[in-house]
Amino acid sequence: MKTLRRQRALADYTLAALARRKVKNSALVGVFSLVVFLLASAMFFASALRHEADTALQGVPDLIVQHLSLGRQGMISEDRIAELESIRGVSKVRGRLWGYYYDRVVGANYTVMVPDGGAMPPPGQVIVGEGVLRARGLDWEGAPLFLSRKQGDLSRFDIAKTFDSDSALLTADLLLMNEADFRAFFSVPAGVYTDIAARVRNANELATIVDKATRIMPDERFVTRDDIARTYMKLFDWREGLMVALGAMAMLAFAIFAADKASGLSAEESREIGILKAIGWDTRDVIAMKLWEGGLVSIGAFLLGCVAAYAHVFWFGATLFAPVLKGWAVIYPDFPLAPVIDAAQLVTLFLLTVLPYAAATVVPVWRVASADPDAVMR
Amino acid sequence: MTQPRPYRRPSTPVFTALGLLLALAVAQGGHALATAPQQAARLAANRQIVHDLGLSDLALFTEARYTRHPALADHAAPFQDAPGSFEHFPSGSFVPPAGPWGTARLGFDAQEVTQ
Numbered sequence: 126m127k128t129l130r131r132q133r134a135l136a137d138y139t140l141a142a143l144a145r146r147k148v149k150n151s152a153l154v155g156v157f158s159l160v161v162f163l164l165a166s167a168m169f170f171a172s173a174l175r176h177e178a179d180t181a182l183q184g185v186p187d188l189i190v191q192h193l194s195l196g197r198q199g200m201i202s203e204d205r206i207a208e209l210e211s212i213r214g215v216s217k218v219r220g221r222l223w224g225y226y227y228d229r230v231v232g233a234n235y236t237v238m239v240p241d242g243g244a245m246p247p248p249g250q251v252i253v254g255e256g257v258l259r260a261r262g263l264d265w266e267g268a269p270l271f272l273s274r275k276q277g278d279l280s281r282f283d284i285a286k287t288f289d290s291d292s293a294l295l296t297a298d299l300l301l302m303n304e305a306d307f308r309a310f311f312s313v314p315a316g317v318y319t320d321i322a323a324r325v326r327n328a329n330e331l332a333t334i335v336d337k338a339t340r341i342m343p344d345e346r347f348v349t350r351d352d353i354a355r356t357y358m359k360l361f362d363w364r365e366g367l368m369v370a371l372g373a374m375a376m377l378a379f380a381i382f383a384a385d386k387a388s389g390l391s392a393e394e395s396r397e398i399g400i401l402k403a404i405g406w407d408t409r410d411v412i413a414m415k416l417w418e419g420g421l422v423s424i425g426a427f428l429l430g431c432v433a434a435y436a437h438v439f440w441f442g443a444t445l446f447a448p449v450l451k452g453w454a455v456i457y458p459d460f461p462l463a464p465v466i467d468a469a470q471l472v473t474l475f476l477l478t479v480l481p482y483a484a485a486t487v488v489p490v491w492r493v494a495s496a497d498p499d500a501v502m503r
Numbered sequence: 504m505t506q507p508r509p510y511r512r513p514s515t516p517v518f519t520a521l522g523l524l525l526a527l528a529v530a531q532g533g534h535a536l537a538t539a540p541q542q543a544a545r546l547a548a549n550r551q552i553v554h555d556l557g558l559s560d561l562a563l564f565t566e567a568r569y570t571r572h573p574a575l576a577d578h579a580a581p582f583q584d585a586p587g588s589f590e591h592f593p594s595g596s597f598v599p600p601a602g603p604w605g606t607a608r609l610g611f612d613a614q615e616v617t618q
Contacts, residue, residue, distance in 0.1 A: 133512075137513050140513035144513060177549075180546040180550055181546065181549045181550055181553050182553065182561075184552075185553055185558065196577070236562070240556050240557075241556070254562070256562070288552075292548065292552050294562060294563070295549055295558055295561060296552065297562040298571070301556070322557045322559075352574065357561070357573075360573060428521065432531065439531075454566035456562075457564075463538070464531075464534065
């Protein structure tokens with residue numbers, strides 16, 4: 126009880142001392158919180174997005190076969206479907222029809238696709254992602270979608286269904302069409318597809334299957350599920366790398382600011398410590414007082430930064446990062462993020478921010494506090 | 504004669520504020536736990552959409568072909584749009600090239616070009 130009362134009194138004294146330099150210390154807590162907020166926001170955002178992508182991409186086809194012509198992707202013949210099916214272990218082979226449509230009305234790119242059997246809309250109808258409706262401003266029930274390929278051309282499609290924003294990360298710019306409509310609209314002849322997707326019964330056999338398929342179809346490019354996963358892993362690593370690079374600069378700037386504030390004891394502070402010692406404070410008390418100062422500032426700023434970062438990312442849709450996602454795109458996914466908190470990352474952030482600051486506050490004080498009060502006050 | 508102001512301990516409001524922040528942090532943890540089943544169901548539905556439609560990529564950046572479908576982007580031909588080429592669209596700087604690129608290297612001096 127006595128120890129608690131003593132510590133409380135030390136905290137009171139520390140806060141009263143901090144209040145004497147209100148502006149400077151408020152600015153310090155503000156900047157500290159801002160640094161933590163930016164780093165924690167980037168961390169929450171990246172890990173939530175990675176989790177979202179990892180889960181969704183578990184459903185991607187095991188193997189995608191593209192035809193390469195003149196060094197870039199061309200249409201693939203439907204004969205390849207039978208050739209692929211003939212390889213043992215390959216199942217559910219289907220030709221995919223998909224491509225891009227640039228909407229000159231709003232300047233947006235749509236991904237147009239023909240879905241598999243059951244999900245295919247009837248002729249004259251389309252299923253659209255929420256981004257398409259947003260871009261076109263089709264916010265009333267039953268609004269038709271007009272698409273134009275060239276001047277004087279206009280095709281009408283009725284909207285059969287809309288994907289909601291829960292799946293926006295995957296479907297924001299999707300436009301699902303009937304196969305006959307797709308071939309007619311984009312002048313794609315019968316018997317060719319954009320690429321071929323296949324499932325493999327045993328994932329361990331994928332490499333062997335790709336090997337066999339390469340021998341049968343040497344002109345084609347094979348993209349496996351692992352390739353796709355690797356691409357996204359790289360994408361997120363790259364992005365996190367950029368964020369860490371920016372974060373490191375913020376940390377460095379803060380480190381200079383904090384080191385200046387914490388380590389270089391002003392003459393006034395040294396005199397204060399000298400007086401405290403002269404009136405009977407122990408070196409331990411002075412250090413405990415400074416520990417309170419460092420702890421209150423850094424833990425307060427850490428808590429404030431983290432709480433604000435969580436609210437920013439998971440409650441307000443990471444509004445600060447939206448411009449990065451949008452780029453020049455007219456359609457950008459407006460999607461919710463499932464809260465994912467990586468405890469190890471939080472601990473790292475804590476160790477990188479709170480501990481160095483607390484240490485930077487205490488070390489110079491210890492030097493002054495252990496000296497003779499008379500010498501310090503002079 | 505004015506009454507002296509009663510002494511208010513400066514730590515009281517600060518500790519209260521810290522306590523509130525801590526409570527908010529705990530509430531956020533509770534929020535994450537409480538919404539977890541609902542979010543798991545949404546993610547499972549998304550996985551099903553990917554499976555049913557045979558999607559290969561995320562609609563993160565829709566401004567260019569190679570940022571909309573980085574997994575299926577061309578990377579065999581030189582000097583065409585690809586992640587890692589001279590950047591035109593802002594989002595291209597966030598999408599690294601898919602690779603692996605093989606042994607060839609894109610370079611500018613005579614030694615590199617002839618490699």
